[in-house]
Amino acid sequence: xxxxxxxxxxxxxxxxxxxxxxxxxxxxxxxxxxxxxxxxxxxxxxxxxxxxxxxxxxxxxxxxxxxxxxxxxxxxxxxxxxxxxxxxxxxxxxxxxxxxxxxxxxxxxxxxxxxxxxxxxxxxxxxxxxxxxxxxxxxxxxxxxxxxxxxxxxxxxxxxxxxxxxxxxxxxxxxxxxxxxxxxxxxxxxxxxxxxxxxxxxxxxxxxxxxxxxxxxxxxxxxxxxxxxxxxxxxxxxxxxxxxxxxxxxxxxxxxxxxxxxxxxxxxxxxxxxxxxxxxxxxxxxxxxxxxxxxxxxxxxxxxxxxxxxxxxxxxxxxxxxxxxxxxxxxxxxxxxxxxxxxxxxxxxxxxxxxxxxxxxxxxxxxxxxxxxxxxxxxxxxxxxxxxxxxxxxxxxxxxxxxxxxxxxxxxxxxxxxxxxxxxxxxxxxxxxxxxxxxxxxxxxxxxxxxxxxxxxxxxxxxxxxxxxxxxxxxxxxxxxxxxxxxxxxxxxxxxxxxxxxxxxxxxxxxxxxxxxxxxxxxxxxxxxxxxxxxxxxxxxxxxxxxxxxxxxxxxxxxxxxxxxxxxxxxxxxxxxxxxxxxxxxxxxxxxxxxxxxx
Amino acid sequence: xxxxxxxxxxxxxxxxxxxxxxxxxxxxxxxxxxxxxxxxxxxxxxxxxxxxxxxxxxxxxxxxxxxxxxxxxxxxxxxxxxxxxxxxxxxxxxxxxxxxxxxxxxxxxxxxxxxxxxxxxxxxxxxxxxxxxxxxxxxxxxxxxxxxxxxxxxxxxxxxxxxxxxxxxxxxxxxxxxxxxxxxxxxxxxxxxxxxxxxxxxxxxxxxxxxxxxxxxxxxxxxxxxxxxxxxxxxxxxx
Ligand code: HEM
Ligand SMILES: [Cu+2]
Ligand SMILES: [Cu+2]
Numbered sequence: 054x055x056x057x058x059x060x061x062x063x064x065x066x067x068x069x070x071x072x073x074x075x076x077x078x079x080x081x082x083x084x085x086x087x088x089x090x091x092x093x094x095x096x097x098x099x100x101x102x103x104x105x106x107x108x109x110x111x112x113x114x115x116x117x118x119x120x121x122x123x124x125x126x127x128x129x130x131x132x133x134x135x136x137x138x139x140x141x142x143x144x145x146x147x148x149x150x151x152x153x154x155x156x157x158x159x160x161x162x163x164x165x166x167x168x169x170x171x172x173x174x175x176x177x178x179x180x181x182x183x184x185x186x187x188x189x190x191x192x193x194x195x196x197x198x199x200x201x202x203x204x205x206x207x208x209x210x211x212x213x214x215x216x217x218x219x220x221x222x223x224x225x226x227x228x229x230x231x232x233x234x235x236x237x238x239x240x241x242x243x244x245x246x247x248x249x250x251x252x253x254x255x256x257x258x259x260x261x262x263x264x265x266x267x268x269x270x271x272x273x274x275x276x277x278x279x280x281x282x283x284x285x286x287x288x289x290x291x292x293x294x295x296x297x298x299x300x301x302x303x304x305x306x307x308x309x310x311x312x313x314x315x316x317x318x319x320x321x322x323x324x325x326x327x328x329x330x331x332x333x334x335x336x337x338x339x340x341x342x343x344x345x346x347x348x349x350x351x352x353x354x355x356x357x358x359x360x361x362x363x364x365x366x367x368x369x370x371x372x373x374x375x376x377x378x379x380x381x382x383x384x385x386x387x388x389x390x391x392x393x394x395x396x397x398x399x400x401x402x403x404x405x406x407x408x409x410x411x412x413x414x415x416x417x418x419x420x421x422x423x424x425x426x427x428x429x430x431x432x433x434x435x436x437x438x439x440x441x442x443x444x445x446x447x448x449x450x451x452x453x454x455x456x457x458x459x460x461x462x463x464x465x466x467x468x469x470x471x472x473x474x475x476x477x478x479x480x481x482x483x484x485x486x487x488x489x490x491x492x493x494x495x496x497x498x499x500x501x502x503x504x505x506x507x508x509x510x511x512x513x514x515x516x517x518x519x520x521x522x523x524x525x526x527x528x529x530x531x532x533x534x535x536x537x538x539x540x541x542x543x544x545x546x547x548x549x550x551x552x553x554x555x556x557x558x559x560x561x562x563x564x565x566x567x568x569x570x571x572x573x574x575x576x577x578x579x580x581x582x583x584x585x586x587x588x589x590x591x592x593x594x595x596x597x598x599x600x601x602x603x604x605x606x607x608x609x610x611x612x613x614x615x616x617x618x619x620x621x622x623x624x625x626x627x628x629x630x631x632x633x634x635x636x637x638x639x640x641x642x643x644x645x646x647x648x649x650x651x652x
Numbered sequence: 653x654x655x656x657x658x659x660x661x662x663x664x665x666x667x668x669x670x671x672x673x674x675x676x677x678x679x680x681x682x683x684x685x686x687x688x689x690x691x692x693x694x695x696x697x698x699x700x701x702x703x704x705x706x707x708x709x710x711x712x713x714x715x716x717x718x719x720x721x722x723x724x725x726x727x728x729x730x731x732x733x734x735x736x737x738x739x740x741x742x743x744x745x746x747x748x749x750x751x752x753x754x755x756x757x758x759x760x761x762x763x764x765x766x767x768x769x770x771x772x773x774x775x776x777x778x779x780x781x782x783x784x785x786x787x788x789x790x791x792x793x794x795x796x797x798x799x800x801x802x803x804x805x806x807x808x809x810x811x812x813x814x815x816x817x818x819x820x821x822x823x824x825x826x827x828x829x830x831x832x833x834x835x836x837x838x839x840x841x842x843x844x845x846x847x848x849x850x851x852x853x854x855x856x857x858x859x860x861x862x863x864x865x866x867x868x869x870x871x872x873x874x875x876x877x878x879x880x881x882x883x884x885x886x887x888x889x890x891x
Contacts, residue, residue, distance in 0.1 A: 168863050243860045249837065250820040250862055338838035343821055377719075380728040386735045408823060409834045410841035413763045417754060424746040431742040432735070434708070439734070441715045445725035448716070456716055460709055467705045470746065471697060474753035476690045476762050479832045483823055483858040548827025550858040553866035560871060561854035612725075 077264065080223055127211035132218050133197030134513070139221060140190035141588070146229070147182040150174040152581050155574040161557035161567060171554035172241040177229065179244030180262070184269045185225050187361040187498070188311075192218075192276050194505050195304045195364060197513065199280065201618035202298045204289025209282035217275035220268045227265030231258025243552060245354070248336035248346040252328050260329060263322050270315045270322070277308035277315070284308075298616065299381065302388050303367030306395040310356045310363075313399065318353040321346065344409055351402035359398040362494060363391060365501030366433060369458050371616070372508050373437055376452035377444030378612045383436040390429030397426040407478045416475055423473040430466050434459060449607075450523035454504035457531050458497045465493030468542065483552075486545020489538045496534040503530075503587065510591075511606040512622050516598035522590040529583035536576030540569045683853070683874070685761045686845040687830030693756045697749060704745070764812070764844035776810040777880075779803065783815075783822030783835035786864030788855065797887040804873045806880035807850050813843040825858035826872055834859055847874040 116122050116131075126132060154174050157165045166174075196214065200207055208214045231239025240262040242251040251259065284305045288297070324335040325346070334340025374381045381387060403411060403419040437459050446452065468490040472478045481487065503526070510518050549556065549566050556566050604623035609615045682688035719725075756762055780791040781803070790803045805811050815824055817835040824843070825832045828851075833841045857868035875883065 168866065172860075172863060172865075241863070245860075247821055247860070250860070253820060254862075342838065343836055344839075374728075378725045382728050383730065383735050408832050409836060410839060413757075413765070417757065420753060420757075421750060424750050427746055428739060428742050432739055435738045436735075438708075438712055438715060439731075440728065441719060443722075443726040444719055445722045446716060446720040448720055456712070460712055463705060463708050463712070467701050470701065470749060471694070474693065474697060474749055476753055476756045477694045477697065479762070480687075480690055480694075480827060480830050482832065483825065484827075548825070548854070548856070550825055550856045550866075552860040555866045558854055558856070558869050560852055561856070561869075 080264075080268065083219075083223060125215075127207075127215045129196050129200050129208045129211065129214060130513070132214055133193050133195075135218050136189050136193035136196060136221075139218075139225075140186050140193055143181050143185040143189070143225060144584075145588075147178055147186055148581060148584055150178045150181070152577060154178065155577040157554070158556075158570045159574055161555060161563055163555045168554040169238065169241065172243070172552075173231065173239035175552060175554075176240050176243050176262075177232070180228055180266070181225075182495075183244060183357065183361070184266060185221070185228065187495075188269070188273050189221060190502055191304075191307070191361065191364040192273075194300075194368065194502075195276075195280060198509070198618055199283060199301050199304055200287070201621050202301055202616065203284060203287065203292050204617055205283055205287035207287075208279050209287050210279050213275050214279050217272045217279065220272035220275075224265045224268035224272065227261045227268065230261040230265070231256060234258070245350060246325065246346075247350075248325065248328070248343050249338065251325060251346075252336065260326060263326050263329075267319055267322050270319045273311050274315045274319075277311035280304050280308040281312070299370040299384065299387060299391075300364070300367035303363040303370075303391055306391050307360050307363045310360050310395055310398065314353045314356040314360070317349060318357075321349040321353070344406070344411075347406050347409065348402070351405045352399070354405065355402045356398045358491070358494075359394055362498055363394065365458070365498045366391070368501045368505045369437060369455050370433075372451050372504050373455040374440050374444075375508070375607060375609055375612075375614050376447045376449055376455070377441045378447070378614075379440065379444045380614070381436070382440040383432075387433055387436050390432045393429040394426060397422060397429070401426055404473060404478070407475050408482050420473055420475050424470065427466060427470055427473070430462075434463060434466070445612075449507075450518070450520065450527060451504045451508035453524070453527045454500045454507065457500040457527065458504065460531075461493050461497035461500060461534065465490060465497055468493060481545055483550055484545035485541040485549045485551055488551050489541030489545060492538045492541070493534075496530075496538065500530070503527075506591065508607075509618075510594070511601040512618060514595045514598070515601055515626075516594055517601060517606075518594040518598060519590050522586055526583050526587045526590065529579050529586065533576045533579030533581075533583060537573045537580065538576075540573040540576065544569045544573070681849070682830075683849045683851065684829040684831070684845045684847045686843075687828065688848070689756050689759060689761055690830045693752060696752055700745065700748070760844050761846070764842040776812055777806055778812045778814065779805075781813050781815045781824055781835065782818060783824070783857065783861075783868075784818040785820065785862055786857070786868040788824075788857075788868070788870040790870075792884065795884050795888070797884055797891065799887060802871045802873065803855065804875060804880060804883050805847050806877045807847050807874050809877065810844065810846050813845075815841045815843065820861050821859045822857045822861050822868065823859035825856040826853055827856075828853045829872070832858060850874050850876060 116128070117125065123131065123135065126135070151174070153166065154171060157163070157171055163171070196208070199205075231237055237258045238256040240254070240256065240259045242254060242259060242262075246263075284297070284301055324333070327333040328335050328337060336343060336346040370381055370387055400422040401419060403415065404423045407416055407419075437455075468486070472481060472487065472490060507518060507523055510516070544566065547562055547565055547569070549561075549569075556570075557563065604626045605615060605619060609619065682691060778793060780793060782789045782791065788801060788803070790799045791797070792799075813824065813831075813833070815833050815835045816839060817837040819837060821837070822835040823832060824835060829845060829847060831843055831845060833843045835841070851874055853872040853874070855870040855872050857865055861868065
């Protein structure tokens with residue numbers, strides 16, 4: 054595209070430059086507009102938090118009503134809900150795109166969709182779920198609960214918090230632009246965007262995607278700074294480092310990882326944009342070389358996988374003990390292992406590059422650190438299991454998902470160790486085995502998210518979800534995940550490469566591939582079905598579910614496990630009752646007794 | 653405690669049974685020195701990992717089953733010694749993985765280095781493998797032969813594959829011979845192996861390289877040395 058400038062290439066260069074610049078301008082304009090919206094400037098954060106501290110003079114009536122409230126809010130809880138709703142939408146697209154791909158893979162040739170479409174969906178699926186779902190859904194929990202858990206009034210910088218969120222919707226639109234702007238092909242770079250392929254693809258959708266990614270990176274970085282500042286400076290007096298809760302610890306570590314890795318991704322993305330549009334040679338052969346991109350990308354990319362797994366580990370560490378009727382076993386060791394993972398995760402990136410022909414001695418040292426990082430992961434697992442041992446397990450929906458997390462995480466971790474072994478990695482890398490490995494962990498992350506959604510459902514909605522549906526959700530999800538990703542592990546052992554739109558090869562074991570792909574697709578449908586049940590349950594229960602009757606809906610007090618956020622909830626309910634239901638929740642008189650739920 | 657032991661024993665047997673059934677890879681026999689080395693390492697790891705996984709999952713399920721709705725919960729008591737024990741135990745297992753892997757890794761059939769003795773070089777077959785969207789080309793520099801889409805190799809001789817690309821990154825992936833190496837433009841990556849059984853194998857492109865990625869396959873034929881010579885002659889004739 055740079056050397057031999059054919060007329061076609063020239064037009065495509067100019068269109069993509071023009072699009073890039075104009076999108077950039079639109080974004081700047083949006084930020085300026087957002088910053089100028091009157092409400093944001095004059096808005097006093099409704100600091101109705103404080104739990105035991107109890108300083109709640111600001112009522113809810115300060116919040117503007119309807120849509121304006123949601124567009125202008127700087128309340129951390131509202132922003133948490135916004136993150137949550139956004140993530141559900143992105144999760145839906147990520148799930149839908151992969152269901153189309155899985156359907157295509159039911160048979161070896163391209164029958165349903167063309168390879169170009171397959172590759173576009175592949176790219177969108179990965180990027181959407183990692184950047185538009187994975188990081189934001191965790192921000193949803195962190196926004197809502199970190200201030201409550203540490204007894205802060207709000208985040209340290211409520212407005213930055215709001216801006217960080219509002220960068221995400223334009224980010225998503227840019228990333229998905231190729232699918233709805235007529236006349237341009239969606240980006241087909243895969244989520245890793247390896248050069249020179251990503252430089253070579255002419256569609257301006259790639260530039261838009263890079264800009265969108267850049268925005269989400271800025272958003273994540275702003276969020277991270279905010280969490281660090283909040284946890285350092287906004288803790289209530291009685292919360293010190295020794296009794297900081299485990300979820301906040303993981304969010305703090307995660308924010309540190311974001312701070313050191315996302316800006317690097319941002320720079321690398323800009324360099325890639327320059328390579329694409331202005332003929333620079335950062336990542337071209339003869340310039341910086343194609344492997345420079347991989348080094349930069351994975352220096353970000355490996356910490357990214359821990360960015361999305363640490364807070365879920367925190368969720369498990371906080372929820373699992375509640376339904377075991379006892380405190381987390383080895384609290385200190387769980388915190389240490391979190392910090393250890395945080396540090397080590399910057400020393401393993403080259404394990405994604407074992408087959409690139411890198412220096413063999415360097416390779417061995419990356420193997421060593423990769424094996425080392427499995428130790429703190431295993432320590433956490435053992436601590437969770439020991440927490441359950443000798444406890445009083447209540448198999449509620451959140452607890453089931455916690456157990457599901459542990460069970461999926463074990464398989465994800467063990468399969469990871471095989472990949473750390475370089476000789477074994479050499480046959481398995483870039484096959485379905487890798488896809489199986491990381492999806493076991495990604496599915497574990499999803500179970501932690503579901504555990505969190507169900508656990509705090511009474512707190513943020515004041516309602517109960519439907520217990521039966523939640524169990525259906527759980528079992529379908531677990532069976533589906535194991536079917537799909539175990540089949541992928543076997544596909545990988547049989548040699549099936551990843552990112553294949555078709556597999557009608559001449560010599561390879563096509564029959565075996567077909568069978569395993571069909572099992573994987575069946576599992577994916579089950580996961581999809583579980584997702585629909587989940588969505589229905591949440592929406593329906595939020596609107597019509599029976600109201601919660603107690604401010605300790607999980608009966609945690611008797612085990613001495615009532616944490617700050619429930620004290621806040623208690624306070625919240627009291628205020629709501631005294632000033633006549635400011636939460637505008639019609640208090641149902643025909644009370645369904647839901648104490649069963651906790652049994 | 654007895655019940656636990658029985659359970660564990662049962663699980664242990666189940667594991668061994670399963671690994672024998674579930675591992676056709678192991679039974680198939682090896683088709684190259686590289687595959688033999690890597691797959692026996694893999695098998696060794698599996699023999700450790702599969703029982704551990706099933707054991708841990710088993711304990712998890714047992715814990716849930718045993719302590720659900722337990723009337724007599726005990727408060728959490730910290731236990732430093734237990735923490736240190738499992739940290740060290742995990743570290744030892746991973747050390748085993750590291751050492752076992754390193755021993756295999758250091759062998760030339762797994763990590764080929766350009767420095768080889770002349771005598772080794774003399775008997776070896778060298779092929780330059782070039783990836784280009786979406787086709788593989790195999791050049792035999794000593795013979796002045798170029799083949800597209802088919803790689804022919806003599807059995808039981810050392811083979812060097814010099815791998816590169818003309819455009820984007822591809823990857824040579826011949827699972828049945830245990831071979832994988834990226835084809836990176838501007839760089840030559842070396843693979844060394846000795847195919848040990850004659851047959852036809854699938855070569856895939858394993859690095860995503862664009863729209864034709866999943867069609868970028870080639871055929872690998874391992875034949876006797878005589879057949880190989882014959883094939884080279886035929887190629888020279890037709891070129
Ligand atoms: C027990 C600890 C773990 C070890 C030893 C481990 C090891 C590895 C290795 C060596 C690879 C590279 C495979 C290859 O491309 O050839 C890999 C890939 C991957 N791992 Fe893990 N892993 C571990 C835990 C995790 C965790 C916690 C996550 C979190 C989500 C994760 C997510 C991923 C992802 C997303 C990839 C694939 C990236 C890609 O190529 O697209 N892994 N893992
Ligand atoms: Cu990694
Ligand atoms: Cu390819």
